[in-house]
Amino acid sequence: MRTAVGLAALAVIGNIGLVTTASADGLHDRHKALQQAISKTKQDMSESSATAAAAAVALTKAEQQLKDAQAELAKTQQEVAAAQKKDDALAAKLKQQQEALAKAKAAVVAGQKRLDKQKAVVGAIVRDDVQKHANLLPLAMLTTSTSMGDLANRIQLSQTMLDTNQAKFETYTALQKQLEAEKAKQAALEKQIAADKAEAAKNLEHKKVLEQQAEAQKATVAELVKQRAAAQAAADQAAAQDKARFAELQKEDAAVQKRIAARIAAQKAAARRAAARRAAAEAAARARHHSHSHSHSGGGGGGSSSSYSAHHGFIYPVDGPITSPYGMRLHPILHVWKLHDGTDFGVGCGTPIRAPYPGRVTEEYYNAGYGNRLFIDHGRVDGHYITTAMNHAIRYIVSPGQHVSQGQVVGYVGETGYATGCHLHLMVWEDGNMINPMRWY
Structure with a gap:
């Protein structure tokens, strides 16, 4: 049966969306860490009551799950902050781009006006040339000149007129190129703004998902805090009993050590008495040997004790x-x-x-x-x-x-x-x- 902690954890995973290989590995690592923590707790509680051991395992599990959930929440909150920072940066960039686009549009409008004005001037020149048959002007100047000086003046005037008209044509061409450049700049800005708006919308959606995920994780953390509090309360209740049991074990150990010490003391006393009896027997033997001066000399019995000197x-x-x-x-x-x-x-x-x-x-x-x-x-x-x-x-x-x-x-x-x-x-x-x-x- 799934616990409340398990359901909360599943809720968080559900909000995350598709689990990648990296996140799956992270979940596996956290599960492994939890199992290791529980295993250590069981080892540390191997000489405790079943109730106290179960309470300790539950507390260890609750603490580890809370720690993991808090780490996940902190990570998500950092991601939300990063998304917000990116959102702010994109907003500032879009504002600058909008201002630049407005200037570019104004430049296009102004350039179009300048071009239209210059176009009117050029158009008037063309119409005037057509009306006056300007292509026959050189011939007319030759046939109507009254003197060489007059002809020179007429030629100079004609050249001036041609140069002036050519300059107006060149101005028109330059204005036309400038307008095309300004239109291209406007188009590029509009394209960039569209791309940045799409990126901002995508980032905003991502931020919303992260915020929802953070809210779910906050709820999970809150639930796990309750779980840990309940586990701590159960552990505290078991602790009083465990303290009493430890006191009993210490009392038992002291009694055992006292009995062992008494037994060792008795063994040592027995060994001393045995050694004393051997020494007395050896002394009696030496006395008998001394009183019978004609008796055969020999080794006086009394083997000494030897300690075990090999490996344990x-x-x-x-x-x-x-x-x-x-x-x-x-x-x-x-x-x-x-x-x-x-x-x-x-x-x-x-x-x-x-x-x-x-x-x-x-x-x-x-x-x-x-x-x-x-x-x-x-x-x-x-x-x-x-x-x-x-x-x-x-x-x-x-x-x-x-x-x-x-x-x-x-x-x-x-x-x-x-x-x-x-x-x-x-x-x-x-x-x-x-x-x-x-x-x-």
């Missing part, structure tokens, strides 16, 4: 991947750093659990946080007293006081206690102190 030799209790290592982590709900006190192995329920090293079972019981627990005392290994514990099992098939060999099946993986799924939570104590289990592997 521990094996994994299950064959599976490590899903959550030992160490500090930020609690997704409480937002405080807490210790994950063991190593989690992600294996299915019912997977056999094997003893990691020879030892004696010291405790087997149920705890609300750790579920079914089993402790194995491995004694002194490489100069240190080592204890291991397996947690969350369905059940164990060995009992306290029983000696187990390395690799022996001691129980089966489960999800009892505070567990978000089937897994084994392995813990190790070295000389009574909790440590990273991987130091012995």
Whole structure:
């Protein structure tokens, strides 16, 4: 069933229009990031209650979706601003072009008037020439001249008239060319204005789409804010319970460490008593040897203890991947750093659990946080007293006081206690102190 968040996200996508390959890749990347965030939250909450874990996952999901939606909205708002800037620039350009076009039209009108006026002058000259048969003027001047001086004057007058008329014809031609240039300039401006108007209209439509998209994204963000608030409220409610459970786990850990310390102290005391008995026996033997001066000399018994100096030799209790290592982590709900006190192995329920090293079972019981627990005392290994514990099992098939060999099946993986799924939570104590289990592997 689609959630409100999912529907809102679909609404945003619907407003965007055709999804390109790049945007599809972006959606894929965001989905992958969300899944990774959820996976990390699940790992960080692997030792919490199912309610708290579900609340943390819901909060992580809501926060990630809100973050993505806000990023999309910011991007769209930037695109709207860019479209508005372009719209303003095109408007300013069109205004300048309109002013230039008005001047060009005025220039064409003025040029047409000048050309019409010059055309009238030229037309009058042509009509006058036709009426006077100006082509016979040279002959008339020759036949009507009374003297050579008069002929020269007539020729000069005729040339002046011809030159004046030619200048008027040339002016007309120049005005005609100027008018054609001004008309071409006007046509070019009109064509450019038409193209810019089309671009402005297209940009305006694009801006409208972006604005609608931004409004839809704002609604999505608002809905996701509500979703996150609801998830935060649920997480806050679960946080109180989780805090109490963490306090219980810490109390349990302190009690376990106290029992292990007491057991180690007892082992050390037993070792000291054994050493004292050996020393006493050796002293008695030396005294007997001294009182029997004629007895055979020989090595006095009392073998000394030797520590295990080879490699640790521990094996994994299950064959599976490590899903959550030992160490500090930020609690997704409480937002405080807490210790994950063991190593989690992600294996299915019912997977056999094997003893990691020879030892004696010291405790087997149920705890609300750790579920079914089993402790194995491995004694002194490489100069240190080592204890291991397996947690969350369905059940164990060995009992306290029983000696187990390395690799022996001691129980089966489960999800009892505070567990978000089937897994084994392995813990190790070295000389009574909790440590990273991987130091012995």
